[in-house]
Amino acid sequence: MSCLFCKIVERSIPADIVYENDHALAFRDIRPVAPTHALVIPKVHLACIHDATPEQTPLLGELFAAARAVAEKLGLGEKGYRLVVNNGDDGGQTVHHLHVHVLGGRGLSWPPG
Ligand code: 5GP
Ligand code: ZN
Numbered sequence: 544m545s546c547l548f549c550k551i552v553e554r555s556i557p558a559d560i561v562y563e564n565d566h567a568l569a570f571r572d573i574r575p576v577a578p579t580h581a582l583v584i585p586k587v588h589l590a591c592i593h594d595a596t597p598e599q600t601p602l603l604g605e606l607f608a609a610a611r612a613v614a615e616k617l618g619l620g621e622k623g624y625r626l627v628v629n630n631g632d633d634g635g636q637t638v639h640h641l642h643v644h645v646l647g648g649r650g651l652s653w654p655p656g
Contacts, residue, residue: 548584548640566576566602567609569645579617579624583610590639591630592618610643619647627655 552557553572558570561581572580585602589595595603605625614624624647629636 546640547638548582548589549588549607552584562609562613564605564609564612568604569609569613572644577646577651579619579646581613581617581645583643583645585615585641589641591636591641592628595629595641596644606643607642610645613645614647617645617647619645623647644656 545553547556550556553566554569559598560568560570562569566586567583568586569581569583572582583606585606587602589602592603610626614620614626624645627644627646628634628641630646
Protein backbone atom coordinates (compact mmCIF):
# COMPACT_ATOMS: atom_id res chain seq x y z
CA MET A 544 0.00 0.00 0.00
CA SER A 545 1.46 3.34 -0.98
CA CYS A 546 1.95 6.21 1.45
CA LEU A 547 -0.09 9.42 1.59
CA PHE A 548 2.29 11.46 -0.56
CA CYS A 549 2.74 8.59 -3.05
CA LYS A 550 -1.05 8.70 -3.42
CA ILE A 551 -0.81 12.42 -4.26
CA VAL A 552 1.84 11.58 -6.89
CA GLU A 553 -0.50 8.89 -8.29
CA ARG A 554 -3.40 11.40 -8.21
CA SER A 555 -5.47 8.97 -6.17
CA ILE A 556 -6.01 11.66 -3.53
CA PRO A 557 -6.37 15.34 -4.43
CA ALA A 558 -3.89 18.13 -3.74
CA ASP A 559 -3.46 21.73 -4.81
CA ILE A 560 -0.49 21.10 -7.11
CA VAL A 561 1.66 24.15 -7.83
CA TYR A 562 4.66 22.65 -9.67
CA GLU A 563 5.74 19.42 -11.32
CA ASN A 564 8.71 18.13 -13.27
CA ASP A 565 10.15 14.69 -14.06
CA HIS A 566 11.56 14.23 -10.55
CA ALA A 567 9.45 16.29 -8.17
CA LEU A 568 5.92 17.36 -7.36
CA ALA A 569 4.90 20.36 -5.23
CA PHE A 570 1.54 21.11 -3.65
CA ARG A 571 0.15 23.42 -0.99
CA ASP A 572 0.27 22.17 2.61
CA ILE A 573 -3.20 21.30 3.91
CA ARG A 574 -2.42 23.09 7.24
CA PRO A 575 -0.30 26.08 6.25
CA VAL A 576 1.86 27.68 8.94
CA ALA A 577 2.80 30.68 6.79
CA PRO A 578 0.91 32.70 4.14
CA THR A 579 2.69 30.58 1.53
CA HIS A 580 3.41 26.98 2.50
CA ALA A 581 4.12 24.33 -0.12
CA LEU A 582 5.65 20.85 0.08
CA VAL A 583 8.11 19.59 -2.52
CA ILE A 584 8.46 15.82 -2.78
CA PRO A 585 10.36 13.33 -4.92
CA LYS A 586 8.03 11.36 -7.17
CA VAL A 587 9.68 8.14 -6.01
CA HIS A 588 9.11 7.00 -2.45
CA LEU A 589 11.94 7.85 -0.07
CA ALA A 590 10.94 7.94 3.60
CA CYS A 591 13.31 10.62 4.87
CA ILE A 592 16.56 12.43 4.15
CA HIS A 593 18.41 10.05 6.47
CA ASP A 594 17.45 7.09 4.26
CA ALA A 595 18.91 8.66 1.11
CA THR A 596 21.67 6.56 -0.47
CA PRO A 597 24.73 7.99 -2.26
CA GLU A 598 23.04 7.00 -5.54
CA GLN A 599 20.16 9.31 -4.65
CA THR A 600 22.37 12.40 -4.21
CA PRO A 601 21.39 13.72 -7.68
CA LEU A 602 17.72 13.33 -6.71
CA LEU A 603 18.32 15.47 -3.62
CA GLY A 604 19.79 18.13 -5.89
CA GLU A 605 16.70 17.92 -8.08
CA LEU A 606 14.53 18.36 -5.00
CA PHE A 607 16.29 21.55 -3.92
CA ALA A 608 16.25 22.90 -7.47
CA ALA A 609 12.51 22.20 -7.58
CA ALA A 610 12.05 23.96 -4.21
CA ARG A 611 13.80 27.01 -5.65
CA ALA A 612 11.53 26.91 -8.70
CA VAL A 613 8.45 26.64 -6.47
CA ALA A 614 9.56 29.62 -4.39
CA GLU A 615 10.06 31.64 -7.55
CA LYS A 616 6.69 30.57 -8.99
CA LEU A 617 4.88 31.46 -5.76
CA GLY A 618 6.44 34.92 -5.70
CA LEU A 619 8.86 34.44 -2.81
CA GLY A 620 12.08 35.06 -4.69
CA GLU A 621 12.46 38.74 -3.88
CA LYS A 622 11.58 38.86 -0.18
CA GLY A 623 12.96 35.46 0.78
CA TYR A 624 11.71 32.21 2.15
CA ARG A 625 12.72 29.19 4.21
CA LEU A 626 13.24 25.56 3.18
CA VAL A 627 12.73 23.01 5.96
CA VAL A 628 13.27 19.26 6.01
CA ASN A 629 12.05 17.50 9.16
CA ASN A 630 13.64 14.11 9.83
CA GLY A 631 12.40 11.50 12.29
CA ASP A 632 10.56 11.91 15.58
CA ASP A 633 12.76 14.59 17.16
CA GLY A 634 12.80 16.44 13.85
CA GLY A 635 9.01 16.58 13.92
CA GLN A 636 8.47 14.46 10.79
CA THR A 637 4.86 13.25 10.59
CA VAL A 638 4.62 12.10 6.96
CA HIS A 639 7.22 9.52 6.06
CA HIS A 640 7.81 10.48 2.45
CA LEU A 641 10.65 13.00 2.13
CA HIS A 642 9.39 16.55 1.65
CA VAL A 643 10.86 20.03 1.63
CA HIS A 644 8.64 22.69 3.20
CA VAL A 645 8.73 25.99 1.29
CA LEU A 646 7.65 28.72 3.72
CA GLY A 647 7.24 32.41 3.05
CA GLY A 648 5.01 35.44 2.87
CA ARG A 649 5.95 36.72 6.34
CA GLY A 650 9.11 37.18 8.39
CA LEU A 651 10.04 33.85 9.97
CA SER A 652 11.56 33.69 13.44
CA TRP A 653 14.72 31.80 14.41
CA PRO A 654 15.39 29.42 16.10
CA PRO A 655 12.45 27.12 15.38
CA GLY A 656 10.71 25.52 18.37
P1 5GP B 1 6.20 17.03 8.51
O1 5GP B 1 5.66 17.32 9.88
O2 5GP B 1 6.24 15.53 8.24
O3 5GP B 1 7.50 17.71 8.21
O4 5GP B 1 5.19 17.70 7.49
C1 5GP B 1 4.08 17.04 6.96
C2 5GP B 1 3.18 18.10 6.40
O5 5GP B 1 2.23 17.47 5.57
C3 5GP B 1 2.42 18.90 7.45
O6 5GP B 1 2.74 20.28 7.34
C4 5GP B 1 0.95 18.61 7.12
O7 5GP B 1 0.12 19.72 7.29
C5 5GP B 1 1.03 18.16 5.68
N1 5GP B 1 -0.01 17.24 5.28
C6 5GP B 1 -0.43 16.13 5.97
N2 5GP B 1 -1.38 15.49 5.29
C7 5GP B 1 -1.58 16.19 4.14
C8 5GP B 1 -2.46 16.01 3.03
O8 5GP B 1 -3.24 15.06 2.94
N3 5GP B 1 -2.39 16.94 2.04
C9 5GP B 1 -1.53 18.01 2.10
N4 5GP B 1 -1.55 18.86 1.07
N5 5GP B 1 -0.69 18.20 3.13
C10 5GP B 1 -0.72 17.30 4.14
ZN1 ZN C 1 5.62 7.69 -0.49
